[in-house]
Amino acid sequence: MIITIAIILLIILGGYWFVFYPNQKIKQIRSNLVVEVDGADTRYPNLPLGKLGVFFEINENRKIRVIFPKLTQEGIEYIYSWHNLQSIRIPGSKKTDTQGRINLRAAQELAFLMKEHIQFVEPEILNLRKQWHKINELLELVGSSEFYASQQKIYERALFQVEKLLDKAEELQQVYVGFIREVLIGRKVAVYDPNLLPDDGLAVDNQYKKIREEYQTMKDTATAYAELLLTRQV
Numbered sequence: 001m002i003i004t005i006a007i008i009l010l011i012i013l014g015g016y017w018f019v020f021y022p023n024q025k026i027k028q029i030r031s032n033l034v035v036e037v038d039g040a041d042t043r044y045p046n047l048p049l050g051k052l053g054v055f056f057e058i059n060e061n062r063k064i065r066v067i068f069p070k071l072t073q074e075g076i077e078y079i080y081s082w083h084n085l086q087s088i089r090i091p092g093s094k095k096t097d098t099q100g101r102i103n104l105r106a107a108q109e110l111a112f113l114m115k116e117h118i119q120f121v122e123p124e125i126l127n128l129r130k131q132w133h134k135i136n137e138l139l140e141l142v143g144s145s146e147f148y149a150s151q152q153k154i155y156e157r158a159l160f161q162v163e164k165l166l167d168k169a170e171e172l173q174q175v176y177v178g179f180i181r182e183v184l185i186g187r188k189v190a191v192y193d194p195n196l197l198p199d200d201g202l203a204v205d206n207q208y209k210k211i212r213e214e215y216q217t218m219k220d221t222a223t224a225y226a227e228l229l230l231t232r233q234v
Helices: 002-032 098-143 149-192 201-230
Strands: 034-037 052-058 064-071 076-083
Touching (some): 002 034, 002 052, 052 098, 064 098, 064 149, 076 149, 098 149
Antiparallel strands (some): 034 052, 064 076
């Protein structure tokens, strides 16, 4: 009887370990975004945030893709890296050492900005560039056509609007890159003197809201012009 109970308990514990615990951990990773990866600082030397990175995605094998930001002479670089679930940890909010607290604070400030930059701003720039090439091609076609020459002004205006949106998107990207870079530089500076790190974290909340609102306005405008062009196709 005791042996039977022990076997049942082992089965329950095994089921928890192989099914429920990984699912619970994945849920925590998704909700926290900032993760700590065992050995990341060794695998990728000179990371400003050390072992800390930003959760990006998970595949069918429960491998976690993490983004590590890195400083370059011109701006920043994103390192995309796959890791086993076992090597991923949720960083504690109460770090015992000063540098650990500074790293976590910087990572938390950057997490949403990095994901928005990667998942929305960069794809929007690519989309606008595709629109520009498509409209420019149509403009050349109508310009050489006897039947559709009257629509040339429509495509010229559309091309001008997309150019303005593209300029705005690229300007917005520089705001993201510049801000992320400043936070990473602040992290490097804090290695030598933690007191040099601004108390307000570079006002990330207000800056983030401002950038997001500008981006959304730009995206809505781009969508409106795209829909207009669909009704004007040659």
